[in-house]
Every structure is written in structure tokens, then in C-alpha cells.
Amino acid sequence: MALTVLRRLGQTLFVLVGISVLVFLVFFATPGADPTARIAGRNASPETMARVRVEYGFDRPLPVQYARMMEKLFVTRDLTSYVNRGQKVVPEILEAAPVTLSLVSGAAAIWVVLSVAMGVTAAALRGGWVDRGLMMLGLVGISIPVFWLGQVVNLVTQSRYHDSWLFSWVPGLGYVPLTEDPLGWFRALVLPWLTLAVLFVGIYSRVLRADLVAVQSEDFMRTARAKGLSPARVLLVHGLRTSMITFVSLFGLDFAQLVGGGALLTEVVFGLQGVGRLTYQALSNLDLPLIMATVMYSAVFVVIANAVVDMLYLILDPRVRDGR
Amino acid sequence: MDGDMLLAVRDLTVALPVGGRLVPIVESVSFTLGTREILGIVGESGSGKSVTSLAIMGLIDVPGARITGSVRFRGRELVGLPPRAYRALRGREIAMIFQDPMTAFTPVYTVGRQIDEQIRAHQKISRADARARTVRLLGDMGVPDPERVAGRYPHQLSGGLRQRAMIAMALSCNPALLIADEPTTALDVTVQAQILDLLRVLRRDYGSSVLLITHDMGVVAETCDRTLVLYSGLVAERGPTGALFAQPAHPYTAALLDSIPPLHGLRPARLPSIPGSPPAPAERPAGCPFGPRCTHVHAACATRPPLVACGEQHVACVLPTEGHPLPPRRVPEMSA
CATH class of the missing domain: 1.10.3720.10 (MetI-like)
Incomplete structure (x- = not known):
């Protein structure tokens, strides 16, 4: 019985990771859309763009970008909205x-x-x-x-x-x-x-x-x-x-x-x-x-x-x- | 005359609504069952054996069903008995075991709990006392380690154990009558023999009468004192098992007996079988229902033959009254 419960929990974790990868890929790794420009906002200076790119790791390979995103979602919880600048997303959901x-x-x-x-x-x-x-x-x-x-x-x-x-x-x-x-x-x-x-x-x-x-x-x-x-x-x-x-x-x-x-x-x-x-x-x-x-x-x-x-x-x- | 009889069924007719009209599934079935007697009801599937037993149990709840005739149990009329009175009788004085022990237990409760439930439905005793009785009953039924088995779920038990538990449950309130509806059909041959032994022991130890419903002539020969052969919802023949096996008076009985493989001697390459299939209740012919499949059919069979005495049996056939009864069977060694 205990083993069954444990195994089920493991499966649950696995499914959650899978979903997060999928959602990340759909929204952030779609070809043709540059997430940096969207986060930095319209008419952003090249310095701002560069800062955002480094902060979200958009200049690094996809796995790093994914890890960054998950870190911002679950660990530091400072992912901010595109639309209401400065509005943190996680507290809003909570x-x-x-x-x-x-x-x-x-x-x-x-x-x-x-x-x-x-x-x-x-x-x-x-x-x-x-x-x-x-x-x-x-x-x-x-x-x-x-x-x-x-x-x-x-x-x-x-x-x-x-x-x-x-x-x-x-x-x-x-x-x-x-x-x-x-x-x-x-x-x-x-x-x-x-x-x-x-x-x-x-x-x-x-x-x-x-x-x-x-x-x-x-x-x-x-x-x-x-x-x-x-x-x-x-x-x-x-x-x-x-x-x-x-x-x-x-x-x-x-x-x-x-x-x-x-x-x-x-x-x-x-x-x-x-x-x-x-x-x-x-x-x-x-x-x-x-x-x-x-x-x-x-x-x-x-x-x-x-x-x-x-x-x-x-x-x-x-x-x-x-x-x- | 039915005074010392435990169960006297007379002219029992069960009609169920089929396609908007009442069709008699069982017609004018009569028989009696004495104390400590085992009566076998034999017939093909669809012959009305199960409907007969369910009618005795008062378990036919099809809307619009009509049950007529008389079922007297210990002198008390059961047809038309109010539901509450029937409920007090069911499980306590008349108990039933079913064909498939796999599906006959509620899957989500332990076997022990379901037996306790029946005991406690009829008697005011504590949970612990009920469980003690359950364990003792399971032990009596030859269940090894009954305490552990009582705590198991139905799917965790083998077919044989489940059927023993089923019988233990049926016997939990010491019923005077046990109706066993094909109790061995779903089981292995070796387990079948054990369960039949058990049924015979019950009569000795518990004093129960048994109504054994089966399609298996071998089971009847081994177990039953008397036999009732049903064909298409009508009694074809009834009488003491020995006499009926030695000299069947109805061609249908004879044909059934011929289709049992012989235990000794040369086996035929192909067992004789009865051509055709029994009529559906709605299409039952006006004359002898077995007529269309019978090798002895002639003009007199166009009217339905009444049940007449023939030797030790009663038979619904014109042959004995016409002076041409069937000859005795060649292989009498089946009648144990």
C-alpha cells in the first residue's frame, strides 16, 4: 500500500515536469517570437534588452532558459507580467x-x-x-x-x-x-x-x-x-x-x-x-x-x-x- | 396430504411481460419437497428452473410480472405474501445460493462482513458474536483457516472457497430450505464433487431440505432423492431419481440421459444429441411442447398431455396411456 502511494506520487511529479516543459516550449520557444522584446517592452533601449536577455537567460540554450523560468516561477517567484509592468505573477495567482x-x-x-x-x-x-x-x-x-x-x-x-x-x-x-x-x-x-x-x-x-x-x-x-x-x-x-x-x-x-x-x-x-x-x-x-x-x-x-x-x-x- | 411437506408447489405459473404482453415463462408447475429431502430440478437453459426458484424466493421484481398458483412453505402460503413478511423469511428460513460465486458477493466488502450482515439482519446479536458464528460456519464448510478467509475480499478467494463461503452465508440462519441454483456449474470438476458432498452433508448435519437446480444429469444422479424434469416451463416428468434414471417415461428425459457420456465401456464417437432447440415461451406450441423435437411424435401430441402416473413417476406424455411406455434403459449404473 505504502509502495503504491509512493509510486503514484512519483508519477505525479513526472507528469508535472512534463507539463511544465510542454507549456514552456509552446510559449517561449515558438520560432519567430522573441520573448526578450516582449518582456522589455516597446521601444526599449538596447541596454534594457541586454539586461532582460541575461536575466531570463534568453542568450543561453533552451534547457537553461527552462531552468531559469522554473526558478522564477517556483523559487524566487519574481516573474513579472508583460502587461502590468512590475506586477509579480505568482503572488497574483496566490x-x-x-x-x-x-x-x-x-x-x-x-x-x-x-x-x-x-x-x-x-x-x-x-x-x-x-x-x-x-x-x-x-x-x-x-x-x-x-x-x-x-x-x-x-x-x-x-x-x-x-x-x-x-x-x-x-x-x-x-x-x-x-x-x-x-x-x-x-x-x-x-x-x-x-x-x-x-x-x-x-x-x-x-x-x-x-x-x-x-x-x-x-x-x-x-x-x-x-x-x-x-x-x-x-x-x-x-x-x-x-x-x-x-x-x-x-x-x-x-x-x-x-x-x-x-x-x-x-x-x-x-x-x-x-x-x-x-x-x-x-x-x-x-x-x-x-x-x-x-x-x-x-x-x-x-x-x-x-x-x-x-x-x-x-x-x-x-x-x-x-x-x- | 401436503401436511408433512416442507414445500408444496401447486400450479405455479409465472408470467412476465415480453413485448407488451404477458408470456407464461413457467406454466402449472407442481411438486412437493419433504423434510431433509433433496429434489433436483433439471432442464436446459430457458426451461424455467431459475424462474421457478426465484418465484419461490419472492425475488421476481419485474414490473408487471404475474405469479399465480400456490407455494406453501410449512403450511404458509407464499404467493401474495407482503414484502415485509417475505423479507423475514428470506435468508432465515429459505436461503439461496447462486450459480456464479464470483459475482454473487458484493465486491467491496469482505466475505466475513457479508455473512455477518445476514446473521445480524435476522437476529439481534453483537458484531463479535456474529463474526464468531461466521468463522465457525466457514470452518464447518471445510474452509481452511476460516478466520483469515473471513477477512478477505471475494476476488481474493478461489471459486471453490467462494462457493463454500456462499453456502456458509446461506446456512448462517439455519434455513429449513436451501435453494441451490446451479451451485457447481462455474466450478472445476474436482471442486464440483466437493461442493456436492457438502450439500449431502448439510442435510445430515443441518437438517435442511435442498432444492437443487441444475442442467447436469450427473449431478442429479449423484445427489438427489427425487427429480423434476422441466421442459420449456412445463413439467415433463417427476419421480424418484433411481426409477427415473432406470426407466425414464418421457422421451425428453430419455434423450437427456442418453446424452451423458458413459463412465464404463465403449464410448461412442459422437454422443447422441436432441436435434433442434426448445421453443421460446411466447412460441410454445399448443400441444406437447417437446413434440417438434420428439422421435415418438404422432397425432395425439397435438393436445397438451396431462401429467399421468407411470410406474413410480408422473409424466406428461401420451405414450404410457396409449400402452407403449418407453423401454428401460440399458445402462443403469448411473443410479447411485
Whole structure:
């Protein structure tokens, strides 16, 4: 078991290095683009150009340039933006990360609880009107674009009905750090959470229901019923527990891509300065250092989340535990 | 007359919805099972043996299925029994073991935990007591090092061990009736023999009656007191195993017996087989269902033959009443 974990960590590290090399090559070693000129800025004096070239190692071979870049990203953390001169990239990301993490974690908690409740209920009452109603609701959730839903939520809670008793507690758009004001943090985020969660509640409840229905025809479910267990116990202890294996892998990937910047639309609609929004800005300005940093950050999360999912597999599925 | 019988099934008909209409999968099956008796139900796949057993267990949950007739277990009617009462019976008084022990255990729990679960579903005892009983049961089933096996996951055990664990689980609440649905089909021949031995021992040590469902005439000959031959959801013949093997009264039974390779003497280059395949339940002919494949078919077979007594057996065939019963078989050494 310990060996498995270690090996997995090694693989994770390897993948991360691979991604960083790839991203570096794409953004800095593309033929025809001179990164020195971009970093030094327009009309820079030859002295400035020379200084930048030496600082980033652009006059040296590629491996050195790569090492320099990684050093500036992870060790000295003084990589600066092309666009906002003097703005350091790494602190900017570190500032945006808690916003995104807060947004996504809260939404994830909501969507896991709701989708498990909906999926299990629908599977238990399969074929009935409750089942059909819940699945229809899930489909509606999947079909609603998140930016539209967010705008409607804002329209209702921020302007139209803001002064009514129902929504007077809703604060203005923006983020409140958890450490400063926990209640304010919660109030600022609860609507973005729900908005972001709607799509995933739809997907996850439908996937879980389908999985539970498929599991129903398994031999071990028949055995469980032949043992004289109650239907609830058969469904939850034997069915849901087995279906959780699929659920967890799906969850890990979605969670990671959202934390890595996939919650862009929700962040924009609710005025949250998160990683998604930062990535968007970097791309629209072609701010190479910032792009490099945000892509690395997002890759780190996806890879770590994958590793965590694999660990969870080991806990959830004894067959995997022995397989490696 | 069914008073001392443990299980009396009469005119059991199970109809399942196929393509919008109810099709009788099993039709008017009747048999009885005495205490400490082993009854074999034989038939090809699709003959309705598994459906019969699932109906007795109350495990047919296809929406729209209709079960009619009567299943009396210890004098209690099971057809139409409310789900809660059925649940108390299942696993406790009637237990079942399934064909494929690989897939019959939930893969994510240890074998011991799953046996504990059944014990604790029916009795109020502590976790530790349940585990002690689990380990003892596994030991009784001939599982070496039962304590360790109880802590293992299903995929970590061999097929034979898994089936022993399955039987241990079925016996955990001392059921009066054990339904074994092809318990040896997925196993090696040597392990098969061990499991069959075990089933015979059960009757002695646990006093259980066994309903053994199989397609293997050899298994029946070795294990069962009485035999019921199903063909296309209908009873073809039933009677004491010895008599049925020595002088089958139904051409289908005779054909089944002929297709067993002989243990002694000259082996035929090619075993006789029955041409054709059994009709699908929806296309069952109005007359004798075996008619289209039968070498003795004639005009009288166009109406469905009733079950009549013939020697020690009951048979659904017109030949005995017409005065031309089948001759005794030449090789009687199979009837152990």
C-alpha cells in the first residue's frame, strides 16, 4: 500500500515536469517570437534588452532558459507580467486561488449532497413520477447556461428584489475573505455556489441514477435481497457503495478543472477575482508569464486531483488495491 | 396430504411481460419437497428452473410480472405474501445460493462482513458474536483457516472457497430450505464433487431440505432423492431419481440421459444429441411442447398431455396411456 502511494506520487511529479516543459516550449520557444522584446517592452533601449536577455537567460540554450523560468516561477517567484509592468505573477495567482477554492468547494459540497439525494431517490422510485420529475429537473439544470442563470440571480437579488425581506441580506458582488469575516464570506458566496452547482447536480444525479439502475441487475444485488435485507439497505449499503467508485472519479476530474480555472463564467458574473478570470485576462492580453503561471497552476491541480482520486480508489475498491 | 411437506408447489405459473404482453415463462408447475429431502430440478437453459426458484424466493421484481398458483412453505402460503413478511423469511428460513460465486458477493466488502450482515439482519446479536458464528460456519464448510478467509475480499478467494463461503452465508440462519441454483456449474470438476458432498452433508448435519437446480444429469444422479424434469416451463416428468434414471417415461428425459457420456465401456464417437432447440415461451406450441423435437411424435401430441402416473413417476406424455411406455434403459449404473 505504502509502495503504491509512493509510486503514484512519483508519477505525479513526472507528469508535472512534463507539463511544465510542454507549456514552456509552446510559449517561449515558438520560432519567430522573441520573448526578450516582449518582456522589455516597446521601444526599449538596447541596454534594457541586454539586461532582460541575461536575466531570463534568453542568450543561453533552451534547457537553461527552462531552468531559469522554473526558478522564477517556483523559487524566487519574481516573474513579472508583460502587461502590468512590475506586477509579480505568482503572488497574483496566490491571491486569486483562495477565491476560486472557496467558490468551488462550496459548490462541490452542495452538488454532491443534492445529486446523491436525487440520484438515490430516483433510483429507488424507478419508473414512477418522482423519478421522472427529478430526472427532468436534472436535465433542466444541465441545459441552463451558468452565465445566464448567474445574471438572473443577480438581477433578482441585487436590483429587482434587493430591498424585499427575502434578499436584503445579499451583499454586493465581490469576495470577502473567510479569515476576515466568515459570515460575510458565506453570504457573498452562497448564491455563486448554488449557481455553479446547478449544472453539476443535474449531471451527477443522472449519472448516479443510471449507475444505480445498472447495478440493480448485478448478481450481488440479488444475493443481498436473497439475504432478507431491507430494500433501503440493499440500495445504499450494496448499490450506492459500489456506484460510488464511478462517482468519485467523475467528481475528482470536475473539481480539479473548476479549481484550475474552469469556473470562469461564474467568477465573471459574480465579480469574483478568481483564477479563471485571471487566466482569461492573461490570454486576452497575451501576457505570457501570467499564462505560463496559470496553466502550471491549473495543471498542478488536475494532476493532484487525479492522484487523490487514485488514492480514493484504493480505499473504495479492494480489487484495485490488489491489482497493483 | 401436503401436511408433512416442507414445500408444496401447486400450479405455479409465472408470467412476465415480453413485448407488451404477458408470456407464461413457467406454466402449472407442481411438486412437493419433504423434510431433509433433496429434489433436483433439471432442464436446459430457458426451461424455467431459475424462474421457478426465484418465484419461490419472492425475488421476481419485474414490473408487471404475474405469479399465480400456490407455494406453501410449512403450511404458509407464499404467493401474495407482503414484502415485509417475505423479507423475514428470506435468508432465515429459505436461503439461496447462486450459480456464479464470483459475482454473487458484493465486491467491496469482505466475505466475513457479508455473512455477518445476514446473521445480524435476522437476529439481534453483537458484531463479535456474529463474526464468531461466521468463522465457525466457514470452518464447518471445510474452509481452511476460516478466520483469515473471513477477512478477505471475494476476488481474493478461489471459486471453490467462494462457493463454500456462499453456502456458509446461506446456512448462517439455519434455513429449513436451501435453494441451490446451479451451485457447481462455474466450478472445476474436482471442486464440483466437493461442493456436492457438502450439500449431502448439510442435510445430515443441518437438517435442511435442498432444492437443487441444475442442467447436469450427473449431478442429479449423484445427489438427489427425487427429480423434476422441466421442459420449456412445463413439467415433463417427476419421480424418484433411481426409477427415473432406470426407466425414464418421457422421451425428453430419455434423450437427456442418453446424452451423458458413459463412465464404463465403449464410448461412442459422437454422443447422441436432441436435434433442434426448445421453443421460446411466447412460441410454445399448443400441444406437447417437446413434440417438434420428439422421435415418438404422432397425432395425439397435438393436445397438451396431462401429467399421468407411470410406474413410480408422473409424466406428461401420451405414450404410457396409449400402452407403449418407453423401454428401460440399458445402462443403469448411473443410479447411485
